[in-house]
Amino acid sequence: MADGVATLAKPIEERDAIVIRFAGDSGDGMQVTGMQFTTGSALAGNDLATLPDFPAEIRAPAGTLAGVSAFQLNFSSLPVFTPGDDLDVLVAMNPAALKTNVEDLKAGGILIVDKESFHEQNLKKAGYDHNPLTDGSLARYQLFQIDVTKLTTAALQDLGLSARSVFRCRNFFCLGVTSWLYHRPIEPAEQWIRDKFRKTPELVEANVRALHAGYHFSENAELFAVSYSVKPAVIPPGRYRNITGNTATALGFVAAAHKAKRPLFLGSYPITPASDVLHELSTLKQFDVYTFQAEDEIAGVGAALGAAFGGAIAITTTSGPGMNLKAETIGLALAVELPLVITDIQRAGPSTGMPTKTEQADLLMAMYGRHGEAPVPVLAAATPADCFTMAYEAVRIAVKYMTPVILLSDGFLANGAEPWPIPDPDTLPDVPVTFRTDPGGFFPYVRDEESLSRPWVIPGTPGLEHRIGGLEKEYLTGNVSYAPTNHEQMMRVRARKVAGIVREIPPTEVFGPADGELLLVGWGGTYGSIRQATSQLQAAGHRVAHVHLRHLNPLPADLESILGRYRRVLVPEINLGQLVRLLRAEYLVDAIGFNKVQGRPFKVAEIVARCLKLLNGEHGEVPS
Amino acid sequence: MADGVATLAKPIEERDAIVIRFAGDSGDGMQVTGMQFTTGSALAGNDLATLPDFPAEIRAPAGTLAGVSAFQLNFSSLPVFTPGDDLDVLVAMNPAALKTNVEDLKAGGILIVDKESFHEQNLKKAGYDHNPLTDGSLARYQLFQIDVTKLTTAALQDLGLSARSVFRCRNFFCLGVTSWLYHRPIEPAEQWIRDKFRKTPELVEANVRALHAGYHFSENAELFAVSYSVKPAVIPPGRYRNITGNTATALGFVAAAHKAKRPLFLGSYPITPASDVLHELSTLKQFDVYTFQAEDEIAGVGAALGAAFGGAIAITTTSGPGMNLKAETIGLALAVELPLVITDIQRAGPSTGMPTKTEQADLLMAMYGRHGEAPVPVLAAATPADCFTMAYEAVRIAVKYMTPVILLSDGFLANGAEPWPIPDPDTLPDVPVTFRTDPGGFFPYVRDEESLSRPWVIPGTPGLEHRIGGLEKEYLTGNVSYAPTNHEQMMRVRARKVAGIVREIPPTEVFGPADGELLLVGWGGTYGSIRQATSQLQAAGHRVAHVHLRHLNPLPADLESILGRYRRVLVPEINLGQLVRLLRAEYLVDAIGFNKVQGRPFKVAEIVARCLKLLNGEHGEVPS
Amino acid sequence: MSAPGASEPKLGKKDFVSDQDVRWCPGCGDYAILSQVQKVLPELGIPRERFVFVSGIGCSSRFPYYVNTYGFHSIHGRAPAIATGLKASRPELSVWIVTGDGDALSIGGNHVIHLLRRNLDVNVLLFNNKIYGLTKGQYSPTSEVGKITKSTPIGSVDHPFDPIALALGAEASFVARSVDVETRHLQDIVRRAHEHRGTSFVEILQNCNVFNDGAFADVTEKATKADHTLVLEHGKPLVFGKDRDRGIRLRNFQPEVVQLGDGVTEADLLVHDETNPALAYLIARLGPPDFPTPIGVFTAVERPCYDAALGQQIASARAKNPPDLRALLNRGDTWTVS
Amino acid sequence: MSAPGASEPKLGKKDFVSDQDVRWCPGCGDYAILSQVQKVLPELGIPRERFVFVSGIGCSSRFPYYVNTYGFHSIHGRAPAIATGLKASRPELSVWIVTGDGDALSIGGNHVIHLLRRNLDVNVLLFNNKIYGLTKGQYSPTSEVGKITKSTPIGSVDHPFDPIALALGAEASFVARSVDVETRHLQDIVRRAHEHRGTSFVEILQNCNVFNDGAFADVTEKATKADHTLVLEHGKPLVFGKDRDRGIRLRNFQPEVVQLGDGVTEADLLVHDETNPALAYLIARLGPPDFPTPIGVFTAVERPCYDAALGQQIASARAKNPPDLRALLNRGDTWTVS
Ligand SMILES: Cc1ncc(C[n+]2csc(CCOP(=O)(O)OP(=O)(O)O)c2C)c(N)n1
Ligand SMILES: Cc1ncc(C[n+]2csc(CCOP(=O)(O)OP(=O)(O)O)c2C)c(N)n1
Ligand code: SF4
Numbered sequence A, B: 001m002a003d004g005v006a007t008l009a010k011p012i013e014e015r016d017a018i019v020i021r022f023a024g025d026s027g028d029g030m031q032v033t034g035m036q037f038t039t040g041s042a043l044a045g046n047d048l049a050t051l052p053d054f055p056a057e058i059r060a061p062a063g064t065l066a067g068v069s070a071f072q073l074n075f076s077s078l079p080v081f082t083p084g085d086d087l088d089v090l091v092a093m094n095p096a097a098l099k100t101n102v103e104d105l106k107a108g109g110i111l112i113v114d115k116e117s118f119h120e121q122n123l124k125k126a127g128y129d130h131n132p133l134t135d136g137s138l139a140r141y142q143l144f145q146i147d148v149t150k151l152t153t154a155a156l157q158d159l160g161l162s163a164r165s166v167f168r169c170r171n172f173f174c175l176g177v178t179s180w181l182y183h184r185p186i187e188p189a190e191q192w193i194r195d196k197f198r199k200t201p202e203l204v205e206a207n208v209r210a211l212h213a214g215y216h217f218s219e220n221a222e223l224f225a226v227s228y229s230v231k232p233a234v235i236p237p238g239r240y241r242n243i244t245g246n247t248a249t250a251l252g253f254v255a256a257a258h259k260a261k262r263p264l265f266l267g268s269y270p271i272t273p274a275s276d277v278l279h280e281l282s283t284l285k286q287f288d289v290y291t292f293q294a295e296d297e298i299a300g301v302g303a304a305l306g307a308a309f310g311g312a313i314a315i316t317t318t319s320g321p322g323m324n325l326k327a328e329t330i331g332l333a334l335a336v337e338l339p340l341v342i343t344d345i346q347r348a349g350p351s352t353g354m355p356t357k358t359e360q361a362d363l364l365m366a367m368y369g370r371h372g373e374a375p376v377p378v379l380a381a382a383t384p385a386d387c388f389t390m391a392y393e394a395v396r397i398a399v400k401y402m403t404p405v406i407l408l409s410d411g412f413l414a415n416g417a418e419p420w421p422i423p424d425p426d427t428l429p430d431v432p433v434t435f436r437t438d439p440g441g442f443f444p445y446v447r448d449e450e451s452l453s454r455p456w457v458i459p460g461t462p463g464l465e466h467r468i469g470g471l472e473k474e475y476l477t478g479n480v481s482y483a484p485t486n487h488e489q490m491m492r493v494r495a496r497k498v499a500g501i502v503r504e505i506p507p508t509e510v511f512g513p514a515d516g517e518l519l520l521v522g523w524g525g526t527y528g529s530i531r532q533a534t535s536q537l538q539a540a541g542h543r544v545a546h547v548h549l550r551h552l553n554p555l556p557a558d559l560e561s562i563l564g565r566y567r568r569v570l571v572p573e574i575n576l577g578q579l580v581r582l583l584r585a586e587y588l589v590d591a592i593g594f595n596k597v598q599g600r601p602f603k604v605a606e607i608v609a610r611c612l613k614l615l616n617g618e619h620g621e622v623p624s
Numbered sequence C, D: 001m002s003a004p005g006a007s008e009p010k011l012g013k014k015d016f017v018s019d020q021d022v023r024w025c026p027g028c029g030d031y032a033i034l035s036q037v038q039k040v041l042p043e044l045g046i047p048r049e050r051f052v053f054v055s056g057i058g059c060s061s062r063f064p065y066y067v068n069t070y071g072f073h074s075i076h077g078r079a080p081a082i083a084t085g086l087k088a089s090r091p092e093l094s095v096w097i098v099t100g101d102g103d104a105l106s107i108g109g110n111h112v113i114h115l116l117r118r119n120l121d122v123n124v125l126l127f128n129n130k131i132y133g134l135t136k137g138q139y140s141p142t143s144e145v146g147k148i149t150k151s152t153p154i155g156s157v158d159h160p161f162d163p164i165a166l167a168l169g170a171e172a173s174f175v176a177r178s179v180d181v182e183t184r185h186l187q188d189i190v191r192r193a194h195e196h197r198g199t200s201f202v203e204i205l206q207n208c209n210v211f212n213d214g215a216f217a218d219v220t221e222k223a224t225k226a227d228h229t230l231v232l233e234h235g236k237p238l239v240f241g242k243d244r245d246r247g248i249r250l251r252n253f254q255p256e257v258v259q260l261g262d263g264v265t266e267a268d269l270l271v272h273d274e275t276n277p278a279l280a281y282l283i284a285r286l287g288p289p290d291f292p293t294p295i296g297v298f299t300a301v302e303r304p305c306y307d308a309a310l311g312q313q314i315a316s317a318r319a320k321n322p323p324d325l326r327a328l329l330n331r332g333d334t335w336t337v338s
């Protein structure tokens, strides 16, 4: 190592994959620790996926169960699809963190705790009657009790920092410990510390020292008998960064607007877990990004629609509760046929539900949540990085077809992260935008023959002054019309326009055999779990395939024939059965649902188990 | 006749059924004329159904196409299910009324016009280049040109009224004319006039005289060679009144609340075609009816939910655009499990659409138009009078199951009318409401074993103080909970509670053979057209049956087996295919849609034609 | 969308008349307002294609169909939101919001007050007929207590908003009132609204002759008008009456009507000051039965506009930090796999 | 839902403490407010079960969980609507709305102004921390211009609402302001809010120590407080300052701060009058940097309450016309088929 850390003397064991979780109080800096460990793992060449788990409270009293914050990372020498089911390693900074997380640790897994934090007061706050470190209840794990606080304090002794400041360096001590244990480089973390605390050199010094202290401690202490290495994964060459779904979404929009050479306008009202897209975009004003924090979701989408009328790439972002409020304006957008992307970052409902937890129960609302016949294309991102692609695609479709488009993401994608092969801006698809300026033969609702979309004419264009609105319009002229057959004609052309977007959908990728016993059909954030489960089943010799839908409306043209090639179709969803209803209605296929609604992603093992049951002939639940 | 109108001397022909439409300028009093003719027909013992057709503008300039107002009546000696397809008689007070209505008149039908109104100015306003009365274009009808204005003026000559007042009596002249022609009594109209103009005796005299003048004119003039009689229909004995869907809805709510011995609270925001329910209820304060005209639909449903918390029978009424805005609060209502009835009187969408026109395209929104898994029972009235029954039923279910209930009506039902056998209040079903007051073993979410509903505890109850809210709640205690499996348990119990309402649904009535070639499945305001079409097909020897669903969520338990007993299932809907999707998804039945979206009801003939095609082996459209 | 726009040197009223039939009831006050606006627009020196009229739903909200510019007849209550997005991203447009008392103050109340607070440089024409016209006559949030309508058959019980006071509560930078039939006055106010930088909030008393006829007879009938209208003029004392012999005086911070003469002179009266919102609020709360109805500009103050400030942030961000998509995508910790 | 309510003769603070763990950040101003309210409630002579706390969404809106009465934690911005339906149909309940600056003035702005206009007899406690707490720190409609937050990284550009001015714009009948840490003052204001018949609108300045710490340091820090706070008292001149040696005077309808002494006496100052909303508006627009922040009751006037008036209509309808369902169903033209 650069600073002369001695060569490792202890034996090294090799592992394919490790799932590690850092858990502590909200104030303990677990998110930072996890992200630094992730950076190190990426630089070590592993494939990986991450998932933070924030507490629902802003700042629950220190040491309580409600205040626990955690960060999970799965890193591997093999392809990684999920942040991992069960843990190989748990770092627990206090009793509350232990209590809320330890049941996810594999038997025999490594459990690292800050021993000193297990004092009476903390034990009580966590609801422990006895100290679990001493009552034998952790016997099934490899328990490593470290005096983290004491050791950190010792390392920073001469810096003259307050006890509180010293205490806040504990996380870097633990990062040091675990970095040694898994052979992660610590230089990137060191660099991060230097940047972050630029203005307070004593904190740079303190945190860097804590990091090194932890590293040296593991190396030297008798605690760990072995360390572990995880070989680099075989990853397509290219430049990578780790990216969360929300950041990817924001960048996808910026890239699309940039490519379209139009300003990006976001009208939004803060809501968990969507707010970060607003936050991210509001830092990007140099890209001609207008962010408008509206008085509510109705105003957010309304302003976006106004901006669309004016010629901007217009988007709005929200989560379930806010989607309800946008419905009427989405209806208007489709009646006036202006481009608009509505992003719904789903969270656990109904009503306020569990705002910090994930769910994918807004699909049917996206399809049908407006009065009247109001068809809207619906897209869904499959992974955190895919949010970039689908946000970009949503804009492209919206402007090409002059239509509102709903993009679905979820809390799991939003906050989860994975390595993203950074695209070359020059190779991104074109997003052609042409505003009509020619008065010859112009009518506001004259349609392109193929796409059926109407012209985009923006205010300020001489000679093309016209009026649009939500009343039914006469075919072609767009004048208000109550004529019965005109209404039918308009209804059908709007429906056909959206149905025609099927031509934008690439052939469906089938992962696995082209026919067989079982087809798993998923959508949204369940991609990783389903893909991994499918791999496992295939490895075990089952003829199982996986199709993951990113276009939900319209559905891909080839889907019907694919569905027909498997004996059984199973649809795992984090809801009570929504896509499964669409497939059944559309194709009359006896698809069955596999549903879990616990505010968290499927475990790979759960899907595997469900599939095995089905492969063994047990039928499952029908949508309820 | 009481006033000594001479016995009829001309020949009388008998008819089974007559469809008549009065059409004129908005200012011509066509709605009054139609309603009086209806009363006369009811007293004459006919079965009947009516449909007004209001102009979209408040008061379009007189004589314009936009200003035409019409009223249609179907009266018969046989059972009547619809206001009728094509017209036997059209009364047109001016060229605009002729132009917008004449194409619905049967060849050979009777066309009565006010000849004098066909002057150049009116012809121009209606867009006629030539006078249709003289250019031969009406040759296929029996045209009767009457100098209505001149004759009315003559009859009122000595009353010293202004020309304008005289002009406004023309409608009663025409009522007189048509009453003679179809043997309707005119006394009820006379009585109505006396009541209406109580305070201005000269108008009583004028209108009564016009009525008589018209009657005598037809009798004496050479114009009509014959008159027509329509025998009384065989109608179950009882007391009847003619009732519109909106009035029936209002009365259904009042009756249910009265029966429940609780105040009725309506929170609403005006919107066409729902406003009349608000208007009606706001006249009924003596029934402990609280009507709150809110600042918007969100406040309307919010206030209703607050009143439900307080123990009132709480309802809200709106149409499509307003439904969007209520979605979030409906979600809250189902999370807190309080009773609430949301009435959606559907109109033609999407967006503002055609507010005065009917449609039934909000079904899927009623099912799925909320974020998260948010199941809500959905009911739909089948006929104007059925609105009473279903409003009543909606309240009964809401309070029994502590749930929001969506009741669907539509513009056709709302304004259409039919004879209603007035129920005896004593025989209406009970609507038991018990507020829990016993603190023993109380938890806010302790559930009734059968219905799964939680107790209704109203503020003011000592010892049972508790808090409710939209965050996920712990099973039983109702305390806020983020526990994963608790969330799943709550999701499933909410779903099971709604699914359990299936036990409230009576066995499905199948009209026609218990198995056969074709089953027509409908819901909502299409009842009459589908039933009549089914009758006709049956009469023609086809094994066709009709099922009309009034419970859309849950669907009746026996529906699956019924669907299985017919070779084909056709689902006629005034939308692009919504119920048909539910049936396909639920039962994997290859139901096909028959869809018309022109802002108006199906004609019986259209359904018959579609069925015949299908019976002849032509497949139809699949839902698009 | 027919005649040429920017290119033509001089526009007239007819250039702002669209090809659509006007669909208001004969006699509706909306006609007069339409006509005055169509007269003023060509005088503002702005190419026709730069005007945009955005409305909600209501009789009044049909306005854009009749003006031959760009127009957006949106949904009930949401015109301010739509106009906000349009103006914020296209500040060079002249954006007008046309709305009714229900559209703006019932369902749209929140958007209106936020628009005023943000002070986007747009103009709001609120047609106040104190009734819901389009839905055929329910009372509105500006209807007087005791109003008998379809939804309040024995009289409404809620206290109405005063639109002027509400706008002042939201710290609107320009607040005015005019009357449908006061053609000159209305034209002047529309012109001033246009000239003002920031949100110009104009309440126009408008007669709905079908559902609320004569609601403003006091201030429109020749016989009563002068005694019931207080025409506000900046820097002038508050004088009114047929003979301009009455005025408004302040005593113990309470306004009172006084008769001029007999020792009371104009010098004793309150002097109108458009730059003082607190005074505007005091004047706003005058009105029948004890006071005349004030019309004119209540307040006109300068403060920064949202659209300009946002545009400024974007311009300076671009200047400081030119957009580089490649750099953006490659931001943060990256690594290369080869 | 444990201890007895109405039956018990004397309630204490502990009777209003629920069994739920309080989940605000340590140090949050909400604790102090909760504590004062829990102290005042038992003194109001109302059985515990008659109290209902209705809230929206936000940190502040968790309040009902902690008060052992009936409570409804509803959805964002809609508490006033829910409270309206509850109070209108159950006027005997004591209904309290607890809300935040985002909940009440952003998404819920319209419901709030309509509640105030209608004057239902409920109490609104608006916790104004000038930030969105629960969503982790975006600016709110009361945040000052230039506020740097997660959603405004280079500063907000919109002018904030003053909640007091907005309430006065909606013609609220009771408008007051207090401060989280001013325990006595806050208790008094809560008590007066309860006593007032009509909607009592109380803005409480509340410190969010996590996302907007020290937003009200001026008026809460010992050192600066006296010089930056103007405590309003009915009938008293507007005096403030550590030595109570400064006051507010009106000149040409413009307020100014004057130093007492040297010819200026209290008699020259504006005298507070709770019954004069125009004066309240003038005072509402005082504030930093040129003026102290006024706290206390800005206005308290009597006007009819919606709930009482509606109840009255129903009672008299019942008296005039006793309910007869059979007659109702048989109303209008009927006929008998036999
Ligand atoms: C969401 C929604 N709710 C209700 C309506 C019905 N609606 C249309 S206009 C209107 C009120 C019209 O009153 P106002 O704004 O005063 O306009 P006016 O017709 O008097 O000019 C209402 C309630 C609607 N179109 N959309
Ligand atoms: C419909 C909807 N939109 C947005 C949100 C997210 N949200 C919850 S609280 C809140 C604002 C909180 O601010 P404030 O009302 O000031 O309360 P505080 O947390 O500061 O007490 C927001 C935007 C939501 N829950 N529901
Ligand atoms: S209803 Fe009233 S406001 Fe509407 S167009 Fe007619 S007169 Fe004008």
Ligand code: SF4
Residues within 6 Å of the ligand: A058, A059, D023, D024, D025, D027, D028, D029, D030, D059, D060, D129, D133, D134, D207, D208, D209, D210, D211
């Ligand atoms: S975020 Fe702020 S307002 Fe919310 S609980 Fe924490 S300190 Fe209080």
Ligand SMILES: [Mg+2]
Residues within 6 Å of the ligand: C058, C100, C101, C102, C127, C128, C129, C130, C131, C132, C133, C140
């Ligand atoms: Mg109006």
Ligand SMILES: [Mg+2]
Residues within 6 Å of the ligand: D058, D100, D101, D102, D127, D128, D129, D130, D131, D132, D133, D140
């Ligand atoms: Mg706040």
